[in-house]
Amino acid sequence: xxxxxxFSGLAGWVAIVFxxxxxxxxxxxxxxxxxxxxxxxxxxxxxxxxEALPDPVVKAESRSQRGNxxxxxxWGQAYRVMESAxxxxxxxxxxxxxxxxxxRETSSGERYDxxxxxxxxxxxxxxxxxxVTNLANGRQxxxxxxxxxxxxxxxxxxxxxxxxxxxxxxxxxxxQVRIEVLEPEPPQQHFMVQAGAFTEFARAQDSHEExxxxxxxxxxxxxxxDDGFYRxxxxxxxxxxxxxxQAILEAADYGKPTLIPTAAPMN
Numbered sequence: 001x002x003x004x005x006x007f008s009g010l011a012g013w014v015a016i017v018f019x020x021x022x023x024x025x026x027x028x029x030x031x032x033x034x035x036x037x038x039x040x041x042x043x044x045x046x047x048x049x050x051e052a053l054p055d056p057v058v059k060a061e062s063r064s065q066r067g068n069x070x071x072x073x074x075w076g077q078a079y080r081v082m083e084s085a086x087x088x089x090x091x092x093x094x095x096x097x098x099x100x101x102x103x104r105e106t107s108s109g110e111r112y113d114x115x116x117x118x119x120x121x122x123x124x125x126x127x128x129x130x131x132v133t134n135l136a137n138g139r140q141x142x143x144x145x146x147x148x149x150x151x152x153x154x155x156x157x158x159x160x161x162x163x164x165x166x167x168x169x170x171x172x173x174x175x176q177v178r179i180e181v182l183e184p185e186p187p188q189q190h191f192m193v194q195a196g197a198f199t200e201f202a203r204a205q206d207s208h209e210e211x212x213x214x215x216x217x218x219x220x221x222x223x224x225x226d227d228g229f230y231r232x233x234x235x236x237x238x239x240x241x242x243x244x245x246q247a248i249l250e251a252a253d254y255g256k257p258t259l260i261p262t263a264a265p266m267n
Contacts, residue, residue, distance in 0.1 A: 038099045039161060039170060040114070050165040055142035056117055058129040060184045067107030067126045067148055074151050082123050085181045092156035094132070094177040096164035097149075106147035117166070120147035120158040129182045132159065134167040134175055141166040142182065190236040190265070193217075193245050194258040197229040204230035215248050217241075236262045 040046065069081035082088070102114045108126040112118070119130065128145045143163050150158040157179055161170060169175030195211055198204040204221045211234060212219050219234040234245060242259060249257050 037095075037097045037101070037173075040099060047165060047170075050115065050162045053117060053141075053162055053166060056129065056144050058142065058182045058184050061127050064108035064110075064126045064146070066109045067146075072148070074148075077151070079122050079148075081125060085124050085128050086183065088124070088181040089179060090156050091135070091178045092176070093154055093174050094157045094159055094164075094167075094169075094179075095150055095152075095155050095174055096159045096161055096170065098161040108146045110146050112147065112160070114161040116160060117141060117143045117163050118147065118160045119143040119145045119163060120149035121145045121156075122148060122151070124181070129184075130157075130179045131182055132157070132163065132167060133178045133180075134169060135178060136176060137168050139167050188264075189239050190262050191239065191242055192233040192235040192260040192262050193237060193242065193249075194231055194233045194260060195219075195249050195254050197231045199229060201230050204232055208232045211249075211252075211254075214252060215245055217245065233260070236265050 069079075070083075071078055071080050073079070097112075097120070098114045101112050104112055106112050106118075106120070119132070121128070121130075124130070124145050126146055126148075129142060130145060131140060131142050133140045141163055143159060145157075147158070155174070157177065159167070164170040164175070167175060167177070196204075196207055198207065201221070201223075208219050208221050211217075211232060215234060217234045217237060219232060221230055221232055223230050237245065246257060249255070
């Protein structure tokens with residue numbers, strides 16, 4: 001989060017330190033929450049809503065143009081951003097930040113929303129997805145790291161208020177957690193499985209209906225302009241589903257099917 005602290009001379013230093021102790025200050029490079037942050041007014045319905053928030057979907061994202069170093073400095077201390085977060089995990093204390101920073105810019109340039117599942121970390125690339133486990137009660141959530149902090153050596157991560165609620169320590173300032181970096185699943189190849197080609201549409205349609213019942217997979221009859229044959233194709237299906245379909249088609253005397261790579265189906 002970004003908030004510029006302006007001072008002049010010794011009096012300025014004294015004033016800014018006093019202000020930090022009283023209310024905290026978002027220093028360039030991340031969140032510096034010195035005093036205990038504030039939660040929204042307690043509301044049972046809000047807590048239930050936040051407890052039921054679905055985890056964010058882990059997806060491949062480019063690194064943000066801001067907040068990724070490779071080295072940045074806060075309070076005279078240099079911090080290095082990790083080149084790779086693969087297989088990274090860590091255990092230690094987690095804090096959370098709430099209304100004090102709601103709506104302000106994070107280090108990545110995004111706006112902090114205390115009702116979203118996000119977090120701040122000193123070294124992880126922005127953004128990174130991590131699974132957070134509360135070691136006291138076993139509760140877990142996934143957060144998207146998009147900010148820098150906490151700049152306290154006794155804490156490893158600063159969670160959004162929503163994440164603290166999901167983990168069950170929003171009524172305390174600190175919780176002991178384990179964090180594990182999550183990698184997005186690689187894209188999976190889909191195939192259309194061609195079971196036969198017919199000169200007559202009626203025969204192709206009969207085969208199409210039979211195969212849908214036999215395999216439980218939706219099919220289609222198509223005619224290509226180059227030869228006029230009516231082709232019966234099943235799918236699209238994922239690669240790991242192909243062997244089952246091949247076995248069914250061969251057992252039903254359709255022979256070994258032809259596989260046609262295709263795009264994933266639209267939801």
